[in-house]
Structure formats: C-alpha cells, structure tokens
Amino acid sequence: MFKILNAIFPIYFWLILLIGIVVLVNNVNVEIAYLLLNLVAFLFSIKVGVVIHEFGHLIFGKLAGGNPKRIVLGKSHEVKRFTVFDIKIILNKDFNGGFAFVEFPPEKNTKINQFLLSSGGCLTNLIVAGLLLLCIDFSFSFLSSDNGFQFTSAFIFANSLIAIISLIPYHVEYQGVKVPTDGLTLLRLPFKKNNASNVDFNAFFEAQEKFEEKEFDAAIQLYKKYINIEETKVLAHYNTGIMYSKKGDIDEGMSWLESCLNLVDKEKDKMMFAHINNGLAWLKLVKGDTGQIDILSKTAYSIKPSFYYFKGTRGAVLIELGKIEAGIKMLTPLVDFKYPNSQTVTDAIFLYYGHTVLNSNKKAQKFFNFVSKNLDRLSADELLVWKRIQNKLKTTEGL
Structure with missing residues (x-):
C-alpha cells in the first residue's frame, strides 16, 4: 500500500499537506495554511481526475460496442497491476497521465465509435465537473485563501482542466513511442479513410498479454500471424525475436532481429530502427559477444x-x-x-x-x-x- 501511495502522491505532496496542517493547527498564518491546503486539494483532484478520464474512455468505448481491456496509469517503473472485471489496471511510478485500451471487433471499428472512445475521457471529466456544479457553487477563490478550504472547487477546476488539456492536439511519449493525444486523434478522425486497414489487431494485443504473463510460446504463435502483413511485418518480426530471447533461445532471437534490418525503413521509422539496434546489442551482451x-x-x-x-x-x-x-x-x-x-x-x-x-x-x-x-x-x-x-x-x- 505504501508503494502505491508513494507512486501516486510523491513526497512533495505530503510535505505541503504537513506544513499546511501544522501552520493551521498552530494558527501561525491561516491564509498561508488554507492556500497550501487548497493546493493539496488541487493536486489530489488532478490524480483522481486522471483516473476518471481513463475510465471514461473505457465507459464510452464499451457503449460504442468495444471490449475494455486495460488502463495504464503513470510512466516509468511498474508498481502494481491488478484485474477488475477482466480489465487490467497497471499502476506505474510518475502518476501524471495514462491511457486506456478498448478492443473493437472489425465491424464496430467505425469513425463514430472511435469518436466516442477518444472523446469519452474528456466528456466524463466534464460530466463529473458539471454534476458537482449543479449542487455546489464554484469559485476561483480556491486558488487563494479568501474563503478557507474549498475542496469541491479545486476538484471541479482540476477535472475541467484535464478535459481541456486532453483536447490540445499534440504528441505525448510513452515508452519511447509518440502517441497522439485525444485532441489530435479527434482532429485526424474526419480525414481517416474508412477501412483504411483491414488488419485485425486483436491477436496482436493478445500476444502482448501473453508476453506479460511470460507465456512466450503462445505469444510467438500469435505474432507469427502478422509477419507477412505489410503494416505489421517489422514489428511482428521484432517481437517474435524478443520472445525467443526471453525463452533463452538467443541465436533464434538474433536471427529474427537481424531480419528486421532488411525490412525497416530507418529514415521513416527511426524509433523502430533504434529498437532493433538496441535489441541486437542486448542479445550480443547476453552471449558475451562484444x-x-x-x-x-x-x-x-x-x-x-x-x-x-x-x-x-x-x-x-x-x-x-x-x-x-x-x-x-x-x-x-x-x-x-x-x-x-x-x-x-x-x-x-x-x-x-x-x-x-x-x-x-x-x-x-x-x-x-x-x-x-x-x-x-x-x-x-x-x-x-x-x-x-x-x-x-x-x-x-x-x-
């Protein structure tokens, strides 16, 4: 439990809270105390707002006919993973963002359903903020100390802010890969061709699940389904090689990774080229081959x-x-x-x-x-x- 709390709320959060309480209890400076406590309320609300946002994606994805699969919260080192209603929840350190994954059957993978999925996080934040506004007056004075401790105003503001930021079109980085924000995804959606890709990525996702469960043979069989498909052949070859290496079959793993060098366009897909080089360097290290x-x-x-x-x-x-x-x-x-x-x-x-x-x-x-x-x-x-x-x-x- 301590690790989870520490991952979500770093040390500075607890220091601000402690100072605020001490200052308030000792009546040293009430204005400063409430300012610090309102800051804590805002920081806490941001964390909760991120969770609300990601679950919002799953809820709207489900309404659109998809199958919610997982939520990843935070970046860096994994702290804890658990399953709720067949949905994997992965908590990482540096809890400052996240993403959700919903699996769509091919017939449900339409622009309308993708719109519902991509806008679901923002809409859920705004719905939560709106429901609170119907019951409680909002005031920007929570940013100061004029009206004491104002948790609900901080919560409304945090959820509204997350909704707005999520709609800004740009790329964020996750594990070295650039991922579009909700705003950028929605901006691109009208220009996306219907049935632009006929590839069913469900098995690809299932292979990732098998990898995480260290069922490497099962993952290999799933990845091999994609090695002759143009859109996926490089990544499928690479992942197959990694799976063999995880089994301890280093030579077979190197063979698959070396084949990737003839498939990847190192100018157009620099990150994939980097992964291949890194993987080959690692496998040579395993063997002691300098x-x-x-x-x-x-x-x-x-x-x-x-x-x-x-x-x-x-x-x-x-x-x-x-x-x-x-x-x-x-x-x-x-x-x-x-x-x-x-x-x-x-x-x-x-x-x-x-x-x-x-x-x-x-x-x-x-x-x-x-x-x-x-x-x-x-x-x-x-x-x-x-x-x-x-x-x-x-x-x-x-x-």
Missing part, C-alpha cells in the same frame, strides 16, 4: 537518449567494454530499489559487476543483494546475463 555492441547500442541511444531501455543497454555496454565509470554514471539513476522489475534488476547486474571491478565492495554488495532478492522477475535472457557476469567475476578472481 563485436559491434558499441555501434549498435550507440545507434539506438543517439536516436532517443532519454529512453531508459536504450540508456540501460548503453550503460551496460560501456561497462562491458571497460568504460566502467561512464557506464555506472549512466545506469545508477535507472535503478529504483523500491520498484524492482526486469529492467531495474538487469541494470543492477551490471552495476554490481562494475563496482566489483572497481573494488567498491559496499556498493557492489548493495546491488548484488537487490539482484538476488528479485531473480524471479528476470526472464531467461536476463538470467543468462546474471550467470555470465558471475562466472566472469569468478574467472577474474581466479587469475
């Missing part, structure tokens, strides 16, 4: 240096190539001991190795303990890296 890992990881990192998967591979490559201080500097910010997952644990493996080589024994032990406690989060390829690093250190000690 040939080309520098150029492969550098290529991915140069395209999107802020993307943590590319940073993780690049940092690991630097350590593997002996540039240990540079690698440690890159990897250290990526490891959050509170939220272990396959990525953070894998980064910790190379930090353990790097600090051991530098004889920073206390730091090395810290990362060793973190990895040891979370081995169950690793797939076969990551476990192979762990085994290789341990053997490498034993060999070094034996010299």
Whole structure:
C-alpha cells in the first residue's frame, strides 16, 4: 500500500499537506495554511481526475460496442497491476497521465465509435465537473485563501482542466513511442479513410498479454500471424525475436532481429530502427559477444537518449567494454530499489559487476543483494546475463 501511495502522491505532496496542517493547527498564518491546503486539494483532484478520464474512455468505448481491456496509469517503473472485471489496471511510478485500451471487433471499428472512445475521457471529466456544479457553487477563490478550504472547487477546476488539456492536439511519449493525444486523434478522425486497414489487431494485443504473463510460446504463435502483413511485418518480426530471447533461445532471437534490418525503413521509422539496434546489442551482451555492441547500442541511444531501455543497454555496454565509470554514471539513476522489475534488476547486474571491478565492495554488495532478492522477475535472457557476469567475476578472481 505504501508503494502505491508513494507512486501516486510523491513526497512533495505530503510535505505541503504537513506544513499546511501544522501552520493551521498552530494558527501561525491561516491564509498561508488554507492556500497550501487548497493546493493539496488541487493536486489530489488532478490524480483522481486522471483516473476518471481513463475510465471514461473505457465507459464510452464499451457503449460504442468495444471490449475494455486495460488502463495504464503513470510512466516509468511498474508498481502494481491488478484485474477488475477482466480489465487490467497497471499502476506505474510518475502518476501524471495514462491511457486506456478498448478492443473493437472489425465491424464496430467505425469513425463514430472511435469518436466516442477518444472523446469519452474528456466528456466524463466534464460530466463529473458539471454534476458537482449543479449542487455546489464554484469559485476561483480556491486558488487563494479568501474563503478557507474549498475542496469541491479545486476538484471541479482540476477535472475541467484535464478535459481541456486532453483536447490540445499534440504528441505525448510513452515508452519511447509518440502517441497522439485525444485532441489530435479527434482532429485526424474526419480525414481517416474508412477501412483504411483491414488488419485485425486483436491477436496482436493478445500476444502482448501473453508476453506479460511470460507465456512466450503462445505469444510467438500469435505474432507469427502478422509477419507477412505489410503494416505489421517489422514489428511482428521484432517481437517474435524478443520472445525467443526471453525463452533463452538467443541465436533464434538474433536471427529474427537481424531480419528486421532488411525490412525497416530507418529514415521513416527511426524509433523502430533504434529498437532493433538496441535489441541486437542486448542479445550480443547476453552471449558475451562484444563485436559491434558499441555501434549498435550507440545507434539506438543517439536516436532517443532519454529512453531508459536504450540508456540501460548503453550503460551496460560501456561497462562491458571497460568504460566502467561512464557506464555506472549512466545506469545508477535507472535503478529504483523500491520498484524492482526486469529492467531495474538487469541494470543492477551490471552495476554490481562494475563496482566489483572497481573494488567498491559496499556498493557492489548493495546491488548484488537487490539482484538476488528479485531473480524471479528476470526472464531467461536476463538470467543468462546474471550467470555470465558471475562466472566472469569468478574467472577474474581466479587469475
């Protein structure tokens, strides 16, 4: 529960709340106290408003004949996932946005239904704000301290603000991929050709589900349905290769990823090209093959240096190539001991190795303990890296 609260409400939220209460209770400065408490009410309402917005997408998607599948709240490291009424809810750290996914049968995937889905979040925020306005007077004075603590005004304002911002047409980034906002999706909708694509993406989504459940063989069979379809062949080849690597079949995984290099247009789809290079660098790292890992990881990192998967591979490559201080500097910010997952644990493996080589024994032990406690989060390829690093250190000690 603490992890969930900390992910939703970071430390500054609790500090503002504590200061506001202390100032109010001690009657130091009532105006400042109410100003701080109203700020807390607004920050709290923003978080709740995001949840309302994403559930709104699911509700309107359901009304449009779709099948609600999941909500992702926040970015960065996964904190918790659970299922409610067959809907997966994934809570990540940095709870400042989200997205919802609704699966439409081909016959229901119309412009009208897509309009309902894309506008559902905004409409739900406005409906909630409107219902409160019918019962309670709204005042912008909550932004000051003129009328004391005004939670409902803060809540109405927050939901209205989320609705307005969601309609601004631009791209947001999720896991290194640019995703259109609701506003941009709605703006493009009238120009979208009916039946522009006859591809049924339901199996593609199901494959992602199987991947998350570590049912890699099932995921491979689903992805292979898309390898000969023009719109999906690059991603299908790439994902199939990743699934083989997660099973521990590294050579087969590399074969699929190498085939992607002949399929991808590196100028038109730079991010996919980056993912392929990063994946190849990673699989070579798993095998301990240092040939080309520098150029492969550098290529991915140069395209999107802020993307943590590319940073993780690049940092690991630097350590593997002996540039240990540079690698440690890159990897250290990526490891959050509170939220272990396959990525953070894998980064910790190379930090353990790097600090051991530098004889920073206390730091090395810290990362060793973190990895040891979370081995169950690793797939076969990551476990192979762990085994290789341990053997490498034993060999070094034996010299």
